[in-house]
Amino acid sequence: MITSDFRHLRLANVDQCEAVLRKAAAIAGTGARTETVEYINAYEGILETAKAIDADLIVMGSHSRGFVNRLIIGSQASKVVNLSEVPVLIIKQRPAT
Template identity: 35%
Template sequence: MKKVLITLDYNPNSEKVVNKGQELAKLMGAEICLLHVLAEVRYYGMQYEPFMGYEGYAFPVDFRIQEEFVKVAKDYLEKTAAHLGGENVTTHLAEGDTAKSILEYAESWNADVIVMGTHSHGTLEKIFLGTVASSVLERTEIPVYMVPTGEK
């Protein structure tokens, strides 16, 4: 095993995930790729007439918002790579559905293991919404190293 893919969101507990992923990579003598997925932010730039009494999209939106989201995400990845010392660390920014993007990149990068954090979601939220972690686990053949990040 020579490739460890560490997935990151903007939760402060991501530091725990990154540190555990780095420990695993050091034990394996593996390279690391830090992956962050941006949701489909292009929809925020669309303008609609008010509908169902909702006027949220009836105002002009700055179409450069996508560029700003990308810039912030790249900065986050760069700072995280620097936190790890930058040696044997690359970064990748994807856009779209989070679980699908993780699975696609893990496969294309030939990851040997995916490192993910698990947040403390309520039972109802898990039933109705699912979680990124469970979606990845259900659909991958690549081993997944889960790091619990919730409050005890």
């Protein structure tokens, strides 16, 4: 039951994210492309996909976590920036108001 509930929530989250990506690609115009892949480590999936599709640019969001959190859990965005062979554009999350 728990596995089924988790799978349902995960798929709903993926569907929601893909809808946002489709809208962003439509706004960006022809030539914009999105890919959805699942990896244990997000940065690995991002880098492998960018290489596989011969991406010109990687655009990703950042949660702007504090220094201690980055030390403990790492930053997927930082790993992508440091390991990517193509430019990376980081969009910082707006602070809650």
